[in-house]
Amino acid sequence: MAKKVLILNQDYSPLTICSVQKAFILVYLSKAEMVADAKDYLLRSVTSTYPMPSIIRLFKYVHLPYKGVMLSRQNIFKRDSGRCQYCSTTEDLTLDHVLPKSRGGKSTWDNLVTACKRCNSKKGDYTPQEASMPLAQSPYKPSFIVFLRDFSGHIEEDWKPYLAKKVKMY
Template identity: 70%
Template sequence: MGRKVLVLNQDYSALSVCSVPKAFLLVYLHKAEMIADSPTYALRTVSEIYPMPTVIRLNKYINLPYRGVMMTRQNIFKRDGNRCQYCGTHEDLTLDHVLPKSRGGKTNWDNLATACKRCNSRKGDYTPEEASMPLFQRPFRPSFLMFLRDFSGTIDEGWLPYLGAREAMY
């Protein structure tokens, strides 16, 4: 049961993603309500059949002062589509400082890009322009909703209205 469930705050803003068992437990304990369920899957016990949640909303508002995306190696790889930003390969990936650290480059979202070992070594202590190695996309800091929508793997179609997609909620 590797499916995920979108968790909404009381005001219908996206809060996180959790497992189906965790979401079911929140609904069963009346800490959340089911907003959408799967039309094709169900949760079964020996004597009962329950709808499998895909979107739940918490009954109490959770105040989160910081809802940013943690800058980790894996999150940078996800942002860049698990491909080298110089040649496009998916093999031997590492992180590259676009502006090298030796030249004042910082370790942040806007200066780190996914690169294969070969391209990272070839670029060396140069900027992409100096090495004649243009980036497929400039590094950027993803927003929380963007990360949930675009970089968290496959998402359920029922999540789109809550993740700032073009489809209207009503």
């Protein structure tokens, strides 16, 4: 079952995305309520039929001190849409430091981009300006809500009102 479910916190702010199985268990154990069901889908057991959840809301508020997107190779690739930021190819991808590590560049969201091996070698120990290789987009750190909305794969239509809301960051 490849469908996913949006989990909302008690205040209806988006928390995460999970499997249908996990969402159903949370609802079944009365830890969450179903806000919306997946139209035209049902969950069946031997003796019963249940609506398949699309959005659930937790009954207890979950306080997350820091809702951020973890810096990882896969998340950089997702942010950059799986394309080299120099030539737009989708083949043979790796990571490139905009300001090379040898010149003090750090491994941060603002300094890492997706690059193919060919462009990464061509750029070498230079900045994009010095190598005359402009970036398709400047690197940035995606917010949690933007990451959920834009980089989590298929977004269901009924999730959009919840993912468009601003999330309080403490």
